[in-house]
Amino acid sequence: MAAEMGGAEILIQALVDLGVEVVFGYPGGAVLPIYDALFRHNELAGNEGRRIRHILVRHEQAATHAAEGYARSTGKPGVVLVTSGPGATNAVTGITDALMDSIPMVVITGQVPTGLIGTDAFQEADTVGITRHCSKHNYLVKDPANLAEVVREAFHIATTGRPGPVVVDIPKNVQVATAPYSEPGPIRHKTYRPQTEPDPALIEQVVDMLAAAERPVFYTGGGIINAGPAASAALREMVALTGAPVTSTLMGLGALPASSPHWLGMLGMHGTYEANHAMNQADLVIAVGARFDDRVTGRLDAFSPTSRKVHIDIDRSSINKTVRIDLAVVADAGRALDAMVAAWKQRGHPRPDLGDWNARIAGWRAKQCLGFPEDSATEIMPQRAVRALHDATAHRQPIITTEVGQHQMWAAQHIGFEEPNKWLTSGGLGTMGYGLPAAIGAQLGNPDALVIDVAGEASIQMNIQELATAVQYRLPVKVFILNNEYMGMVRQWQELTYQSRYAESYSDSLPDFVALAEAYGWKGIRIETRDQLYDGIAAMIEHDGPVLVDCRVSKLANCLPMIPSGAAHTEMILWANEVSGEMTDEARALV
Amino acid sequence: MQIAPEAAEQHTLAVLVDNEPGILARIAGLFTARGYNIESLTVSEITQDKAVSRITIVTSASPSVMEQIIAQLDRLVPVHKVVDLTTQGDHVERELAMVKVAGTGDHRIEALRLAEVYRARVIDATTGSFVFEVTGGRGKIDKFIELMGELGLVEVARTGIVAIARGREAV
Numbered sequence: 001m002a003a004e005m006g007g008a009e010i011l012i013q014a015l016v017d018l019g020v021e022v023v024f025g026y027p028g029g030a031v032l033p034i035y036d037a038l039f040r041h042n043e044l045a046g047n048e049g050r051r052i053r054h055i056l057v058r059h060e061q062a063a064t065h066a067a068e069g070y071a072r073s074t075g076k077p078g079v080v081l082v083t084s085g086p087g088a089t090n091a092v093t094g095i096t097d098a099l100m101d102s103i104p105m106v107v108i109t110g111q112v113p114t115g116l117i118g119t120d121a122f123q124e125a126d127t128v129g130i131t132r133h134c135s136k137h138n139y140l141v142k143d144p145a146n147l148a149e150v151v152r153e154a155f156h157i158a159t160t161g162r163p164g165p166v167v168v169d170i171p172k173n174v175q176v177a178t179a180p181y182s183e184p185g186p187i188r189h190k191t192y193r194p195q196t197e198p199d200p201a202l203i204e205q206v207v208d209m210l211a212a213a214e215r216p217v218f219y220t221g222g223g224i225i226n227a228g229p230a231a232s233a234a235l236r237e238m239v240a241l242t243g244a245p246v247t248s249t250l251m252g253l254g255a256l257p258a259s260s261p262h263w264l265g266m267l268g269m270h271g272t273y274e275a276n277h278a279m280n281q282a283d284l285v286i287a288v289g290a291r292f293d294d295r296v297t298g299r300l301d302a303f304s305p306t307s308r309k310v311h312i313d314i315d316r317s318s319i320n321k322t323v324r325i326d327l328a329v330v331a332d333a334g335r336a337l338d339a340m341v342a343a344w345k346q347r348g349h350p351r352p353d354l355g356d357w358n359a360r361i362a363g364w365r366a367k368q369c370l371g372f373p374e375d376s377a378t379e380i381m382p383q384r385a386v387r388a389l390h391d392a393t394a395h396r397q398p399i400i401t402t403e404v405g406q407h408q409m410w411a412a413q414h415i416g417f418e419e420p421n422k423w424l425t426s427g428g429l430g431t432m433g434y435g436l437p438a439a440i441g442a443q444l445g446n447p448d449a450l451v452i453d454v455a456g457e458a459s460i461q462m463n464i465q466e467l468a469t470a471v472q473y474r475l476p477v478k479v480f481i482l483n484n485e486y487m488g489m490v491r492q493w494q495e496l497t498y499q500s501r502y503a504e505s506y507s508d509s510l511p512d513f514v515a516l517a518e519a520y521g522w523k524g525i526r527i528e529t530r531d532q533l534y535d536g537i538a539a540m541i542e543h544d545g546p547v548l549v550d551c552r553v554s555k556l557a558n559c560l561p562m563i564p565s566g567a568a569h570t571e572m573i574l575w576a577n578e579v580s581g582e583m584t585d586e587a588r589a590l591v
Numbered sequence: 592m593q594i595a596p597e598a599a600e601q602h603t604l605a606v607l608v609d610n611e612p613g614i615l616a617r618i619a620g621l622f623t624a625r626g627y628n629i630e631s632l633t634v635s636e637i638t639q640d641k642a643v644s645r646i647t648i649v650t651s652a653s654p655s656v657m658e659q660i661i662a663q664l665d666r667l668v669p670v671h672k673v674v675d676l677t678t679q680g681d682h683v684e685r686e687l688a689m690v691k692v693a694g695t696g697d698h699r700i701e702a703l704r705l706a707e708v709y710r711a712r713v714i715d716a717t718t719g720s721f722v723f724e725v726t727g728g729r730g731k732i733d734k735f736i737e738l739m740g741e742l743g744l745v746e747v748a749r750t751g752i753v754a755i756a757r758g759r760e761a762v
Contacts, residue, residue, distance in 0.1 A: 132617055133624045137668040140612065157668060191609055192668045317662035320655060 007144035008037035028083025030110030033175035058465035062437035064094020069438030074445035085123030100428025104163035136164030144179035161194025198331035213284035222251030223289015231334030247275035258416030273369035276569035289333035302568030403459025406488035433462025517548035565590035609669035694743030
C-alpha cells in the first residue's frame with residue numbers, strides 16, 4: 001500500500017509524472033493547498049529537472065492565453081491553475097478560445113469544499129456547468145483517490161484526437177483529504193478512442209483523384225500544425241510529388257513555406273485573390289485539418305462550385321458541417337499525409353502536368369492583390385510597417401503572435417511563415433487581448449526565440465496588465481503596436497456597411513504607450529514617420545529585454561483584399577475605391 | 592428580412608453513455624447550444640452495475656443537420672455509441688402515460704369504456720376520479736388524452752419515448 005498523500009500533493013505529483021514544466025496561474029482561497037504543495041515540491045526539488053515553474057499572471061484570462069501560446073509554439077499541453085469563482089470565470093474566454101482553435105490545455109480550478117457546493121458560498125461558481133460546453137471535457141473531482149487518474153485522463157483527452165481544453169475542478173477539501181497515490185500506467189479510456197489511422201482504401205482513392213485532377217488545390221488548416229512538424233514535412237513532400245498549389249486557413253500558416261512557388265497565400269475573407277480564385281475554379285479540393293469555417297467559405301452556395309471535395313480531419317463532426325464532401329477521411333492529418341505520400345509512390349503516379357492550371361494561377365497572382373497605395377512620403381502604411389518588421393526579423397524565424405483585428409490580418413497577409421508553430425493567433429473565437437499573454441507563453445517555451453506580438457492600440461489594452469508578467473520573468477518579448485487610433489476592423493465594417501457612421505470605434509483617451517511601457521519597466525519606442533521605421537525596428541530587436549513599439553500608422557487604411565460578408569470568392573474587394581458603404585439586410589445580418 | 596425555417600424529419604436516436612454526473616446536461620446542452628430540437632428525451636440506467644445509461648432522443652432535423660447531431664453526440668467523451676434507429680432499420684417505440692380524469696355519472700362510465708378500448712389500466716380510483724395508465728406509440732397516447740379531454744381530464748404525466756430495434760441484434 002502506497003503512503004497516503006493529500007489531494008494537493010497528489011495533483012502536483014501527477015503533474016510532475018506527466019512531465020509538466022510550466023504552469024500559468026493565479027492563487028486564491030480555493031487553491032491555497034495546491035499552491036502550498038507546489039511551493040514545497042519546488043523547495044525539495046531544488047534545481048533539479050522535476051521543478052514545476054509557476055508563472056504568475058496578472059489576470060486569469062491571460063493565464064489561459066499564455067498556456068495557449070506555450071502549447072501552440074511547443075506542441076506540449078499548456079497548464080493553467082486558477083482559483084474558484086472569479087478565477088474560473090475569468091478563464092472561460094481562454095478556455096473557449098482553446099476549444100475553437102483546438103489547443104491542448106488543462107485548466108485546474110479550485111472549488112469550494114464539497115459540503116458548500118450549491119450553497120452560494122464565497123467565490124463559488126458552477127465551474128463544470130459553466131465550462132461544460134466550452135471545454136472538450138471537464139471533471140469535478142470529489143475523491144482524492146480518483147484525482148491522479150482524472151488528471152492523467154485530462155491530459156490524455158486534451159492532447160489526443162482533436163486537441164482541446166479540459167477543465168479539472170477540485171474542491172478545497174479534496175485538496176486536503178488524503179489518499180494513496182496511484183502510479184501512472186497506460187490509459188485505457190472506456191469510451192474515448194479518437195480515430196487517427198486513415199482507411200488505406202480511402203487514401204488510395206484520394207491519391208487517384210489527385211493524379212487525375214487538372215485543377216487541384218490543397219486547402220490546409222490548423223490540424224496540420226496540431227499534428228506536429230512531421231505533418232508539415234509530409235505536406236511538403238506531397239506538394240513536391242504532385243506540384244499541386246496550396247492555400248491555408250489563418251490557423252494553418254507555416255505548414256508550407258511562404259516562399260514555396262506552390263504557396264497561394266491564405267484564403268477566405270482577407271485571403272489572396274489567387275487563393276480564392278483557385279478555390280473557385282478548382283476541380284479537386286483536398287482539405288486537410290481545416291473546417292470550412294465561414295471566414296473561409298464566403299457565401300456557401302458559391303463556394304468552390306465546380307470541385308470535388310476531399311476532407312481529411314480527425315473530427316468527424318467537422319465533415320459535412322457546412323460544405324458537402326465527396327470523400328471523407330477521418331484521421332490524424334499527419335498520418336493521412338504520410339499515407340498519401342506512400343500511396344502516391346506505391347501506385348507509381350507520375351508528377352501531373354499542371355501547366356494550364358499554373359498559368360491561370362499566375363494570371364491571378366499578377367493582380368498583386370496585397371499591394372497597397374503609399375501616397376505620403378512620411379506617413380506609415382500599416383502594411384509597410386508589417387513588411388518592414390518581417391524583412392528585419394525573417395532571418396531569426398520569429399514567433400509572431402497577434403491580437404485581433406486589422407493588424408492581425410495584415411500580419412497574416414504580409415509576414416511569410418516558413419515553418420509551423422511560429423504563428424499564434426486567435427482564429428476561431430477572435431479574442432482581443434490574446435497576443436501579449438500568448439507571446440509570454442511562447443517565450444517561456446522558447447527562451448531563445450524572438451517573440452513579437454503584432455498588436456493594435458485597442459486590443460493591446462485588453463490584457464495590458466501582462467506587461468508586468470514579462471518583467472517579472474525577464475522575458476524579452478516585443479510588442480509592436482500598429483496604432484491607428486481606431487478599432488480598425490470595426491471602423492472598416494462601418495465604412496463597408498453603415499456609410500461610415502463610426503459608432504464607438506474611435507480609440508479615444510489612449511495612453512502614452514511609451515510612457516506606459518517605461519512605467520512597467522519595459523523599453524518604449526515610438527515610430528512616427530517612415531524614415532524612423534527600420535531604425536525603430538532594429539532598436540526593438542537589439543534590446544535584450546522587453547520592448548513595446550508604438551508605431552503610428554495611417555489612420556484610415558483598410559485591410560484588403562476582402563470578400564464582403566455574404567459574397568462569393570470571386571467578388572473580392574481589391575481596392576479601397578470599391579467600397580460602397582451599402583449592403584443588403586441579408587449581408588448585414590452575417591457576421 | 593425573413594428567417595426561413597428548414598425542412599425537417601423526425602428521428603429517434605439511441606445514445607449509450609457512461610453514467611457519470613452531468614451527462615444529461617452535456618447532452619441536453621449540446622442540443623440547445625447548437626440549435627437542435629429535442630421533442631422527447633428519456634434516460635435510465637440499463638446495466639446491472641449502473642455504469643451505462645441509455646438515452647432515447649426524438650428530434651427533428653434536415654438530413655444534413657441529422658448527420659451533424661449524430662457526429663456531435665458521438666464526439667462527447669462519455670458517449671459510447673449513437674444509433675439512429677429511424678434509419679438503421681425497423682424499430683418499435685413505446686411511451687407510457689398516466690392520465691388523471693375527474694368526473695361523475697356518464698362521463699365516468701364513458702371514460703372507463705374508452706380506457707378499455709385503449710387497454711388503459713386503472714391504477715388509482717376515487718369516487719370522483721381515475722388515474723389511467725396507458726402504453727403505446729405517441730399517436731395512440733395523444734388520441735387517448737384527446738378523448739379524455741371531453742371527459743374531465745385533469746392532469747397528464749408522460750415518460751417520453753423509449754425505442755429499440757426489431758430483430759435479434761443489439762445496437
